[in-house]
Amino acid sequence: KQEVTQIPAALSVPEGENLVLNCSxxxxxxxxxQWFRQDPGKGLTSLLLxxxxxxxxxxxRLNASLDKSSGRSTLxxxxxxxxxxxxxxxxxxxxxxxxxxxxxxxxxxTVLP
Amino acid sequence: DVKVTxxxxxLVKRTGEKVFLECVQDMDHENMFWYRQDPGLGLRLIYFxxxxxxxxxxxxxxxxxxxxxxxxxxxxxxxxxxTNQTSMYLCASSFFLGNTIYFGEGSWLTVV
Numbered sequence: 001k002q003e004v005t006q007i008p009a010a011l012s013v014p015e016g017e018n019l020v021l022n023c024s025x026x027x028x029x030x031x032x033x034q035w036f037r038q039d040p041g042k043g044l045t046s047l048l049l050x051x052x053x054x055x056x057x058x059x060x061r062l063n064a065s066l067d068k069s070s071g072r073s074t075l076x077x078x079x080x081x082x083x084x085x086x087x088x089x090x091x092x093x094x095x096x097x098x099x100x101x102x103x104x105x106x107x108x109x110t111v112l113p
Numbered sequence: 114d115v116k117v118t119x120x121x122x123x124l125v126k127r128t129g130e131k132v133f134l135e136c137v138q139d140m141d142h143e144n145m146f147w148y149r150q151d152p153g154l155g156l157r158l159i160y161f162x163x164x165x166x167x168x169x170x171x172x173x174x175x176x177x178x179x180x181x182x183x184x185x186x187x188x189x190x191x192x193x194x195x196t197n198q199t200s201m202y203l204c205a206s207s208f209f210l211g212n213t214i215y216f217g218e219g220s221w222l223t224v225v
Contacts, residue, residue: 031211043117043203043216089156093211100171101214103156 002027004092006104013080014112021075021107023090028068031093035064035075038087038106047088048075052095080111116140117217119204125223132191134220136204145187146205146214147171147179156203162187163210194224 003026013019023033032051036044048064050057050073056065063076077084087108091101120135138145146161148171158171160179168179176198180188187206191198204217 034214036216041219041221043218044205046213046215049213091156091214100158100161105153105155 002030002092002094002102004090004102004104006088006090006107008107009105010108010110012110012112015080015082017080017111018076018078019080019109021077021088021109023073023075023104025071025073025092025102027094028071029095030068031095033064033066033073033093034091034101035062035073036089036091038089040086044089077109080109082111082113085109085111117204117206117215119202119217119220121220122218123221123223125225126191126194128195128224130191130194130224132194132222132224134189134191134202134204134222136187136189136217137185138187138206138215139185140206140208140215141184142206142208142215143184144207144210145181146207147177147187147189148203148205149173149200150203150219151200159189191222194222196224198222199224 005024034049035047038044048057050066061078066073087106089106091103117138147159148156150156157173162168162181178190202220205214207214
């Protein structure tokens with residue numbers, strides 16, 4: 001059974017810093033991986049989707065990388081801003097007939113002004 | 114922009130009541146999902162539907178049922194609400210399985 005881990009559970013950084021959020025998964029037979037943002041009390045917003053054949057995806061100040069063989073993905077946030085404060089979750093979709101996403105428990109990011 | 118709308122943001126229900134949570138998406142997506150999110154347990158899939166009137170159980174279907182009579186609408190039903198069903202419920206949709214998945218704003222349900 002796929003397991004997805006995000007460490008650390010919480011992270012505080014000063015504004016302007018570049019930072020990396022980590023996501024690891026146990027079964028490398030994945031179809032894709034998505035990164036989401038969740039603000040307190042709200043739903044999830046999709047940030048980036050990276051297919052298993054891709055190494056990275058970029059959107060603005062965000063860059064997601066994927067290393068299937070090692071079971072790892074990172075989300076790089078450049079020049080962090082207080083508005084980036086949120087919980088960031090990754091989710092893995094299995095290959096084959098697996099229909100479900102397996103979510104990590106998230107990293108709560110606080111960017112201090 | 115894709116919009117997934119959950120009709121109720123906050124509900125308080127009594128134990129034993131039948132509860133309906135409604136979700137509508139406006140992008141003709143094939144797949145719709147219901148998750149619950151609890152501190153320390155993350156997101157867990159309750160049910161999903163890959164077509165009208167089609168459904169599959171997720172990880173925690175006990176105590177829940179679903180209805181998808183129209184493509185755009187997916188309802189979660191708590192047949193007899195219990196206090197352990199107090200949670201944040203999230204509806205989501207996607208065009209194909211493996212496409213970007215879009216979430217609603219969530220419904221906070223408290224069962225007293």
